[in-house]
Amino acid sequence: MSELISGRTRVCGLFGFPVEHSFSPAMHNAAFRHLGLDFVYVAFPVPPRELGAAVTAIRALNLAGVNVTVPHKEKVILYLDELTDGARLAGAVNTIVPQGGRLVGHNTDGAGFLRFLTDDIGLDPAGKSVFILGAGGAARALAVYLALNGVEQLLVANRTLSRAAELAALINANTPARAWALPWPACGLQVSPNLLPYSSAKEQNHVLELTAGGTQELLASVDLIVQTTPLGMHPGEDTCPDFPFNCLGAGHVVVDLVYNPPRTLFMERAARAGARVYNGLGMLLYQGVLAFELWTGEKAPVEVMRRALLKH
Structure with a gap:
């Protein structure tokens, strides 16, 4: 995350309800800062009735990627274009990657x-x-x-x-x-x-x-x-x-x-x-590491993200 959010800043987010307790913004924003990437990670409280509209907004707002947490991991599948094999079998998605105009669901938890x-x-x-x-x-x-x-x-x-x-x-x-x-x-x-x-x-x-x-x-x-x-x-x-x-x-x-x-x-x-x-902190860390790499194409700074989680 750059020091100043600009007109070029890419936005990643978290869809859940509630999301105020999440450690993910601290972890991802620390990684963006460390690598000097013009990205920011924001938590979006999405009520269940608004999930479809929120997923549509990924395209409309050109979001770089989204994590999904409870209670949306299963129902979000209805609004996606494609699933990885693991996400399909798991019946749940926790990471959405925009790819060529399509929204692809991954399960980086597993x-x-x-x-x-x-x-x-x-x-x-x-x-x-x-x-x-x-x-x-x-x-x-x-x-x-x-x-x-x-x-x-x-x-x-x-x-x-x-x-x-x-x-x-x-x-x-x-x-x-x-x-x-x-x-x-x-x-x-x-x-x-x-x-x-x-x-x-x-x-x-x-x-x-x-x-x-x-x-x-x-x-x-x-x-x-x-x-x-x-x-x-x-x-x-x-x-x-x-x-x-x-x-x-x-x-x-x-x-x-x-x-x-x-x-x-x-x-x-x-x-x-x-x-x-x-x-379970290690699972939380590495699901975030994998999502980070899917969104940015960069190798995640694992130890920076680990320290951010422990500090948070």
């Missing part, structure tokens, strides 16, 4: 999470087994991108089992990965050895049959656990998903997508069990 895994954690998803807690929009984006990038097995645990089964079915039908749904909080029950992979009869509904007992066998095969629900987020810092923390150890990587507070109760309990724990 792609940003992958970048966070490889660049910050040093975890290559290829051939890994992942346990995802929750089956909402964030879980779907992560599951899709992990499955498209080599994860071998996905276990999705959710209170509403049908939602987890739908996500498992999507993964099984569209990617090389194998996915199963598990009930939650009963996700801690032991899985019989002959049920991984489970019988063809059970495979039809993508639900993993559980038997009473311990949890060690199931979680011993998992490399990465991702907590995607809002439990533990400010102001509910004293809440925590029901999880068998005693089954975690040094071989597990645990990511809680909540980043406010920076260390949730879920992370604290996982760390006590010996797991390596991370919050």
Whole structure:
């Protein structure tokens, strides 16, 4: 962002409702300033009834690009010309890129999470087994991108089992990965050895049959656990998903997508069990990095953006 906004300044924005709490303006404007780009990033509070008009305005105002946040990530698809494969499968868009008069929807949430895994954690998803807690929009984006990038097995645990089964079915039908749904909080029950992979009869509904007992066998095969629900987020810092923390150890990587507070109760309990724990700030950073590069064509100053997030 230049010191003075001029007639040539390109505008990027964020569509959401509300948007006052967003960290994205601080992160992107710090990057624009660092590179001396004549861009500015502005948060636009867009009520749901005005979403179509706001998307039309991207063309009318010649905006350089737009991020999309709750509650618009799914409904915005109706107004776009094209989707990337990942955004289509995820059923959600968080970044819009004007391209030759067309508006292209991307999902840099999922792609940003992958970048966070490889660049910050040093975890290559290829051939890994992942346990995802929750089956909402964030879980779907992560599951899709992990499955498209080599994860071998996905276990999705959710209170509403049908939602987890739908996500498992999507993964099984569209990617090389194998996915199963598990009930939650009963996700801690032991899985019989002959049920991984489970019988063809059970495979039809993508639900993993559980038997009473311990949890060690199931979680011993998992490399990465991702907590995607809002439990533990400010102001509910004293809440925590029901999880068998005693089954975690040094071989597990645990990511809680909540980043406010920076260390949730879920992370604290996982760390006590010996797991390596991370919050969701890295995903927030890298989804922004990827959006920045799509809009500007420039390599993003990752550390500048990271410092802006931490300061904010």
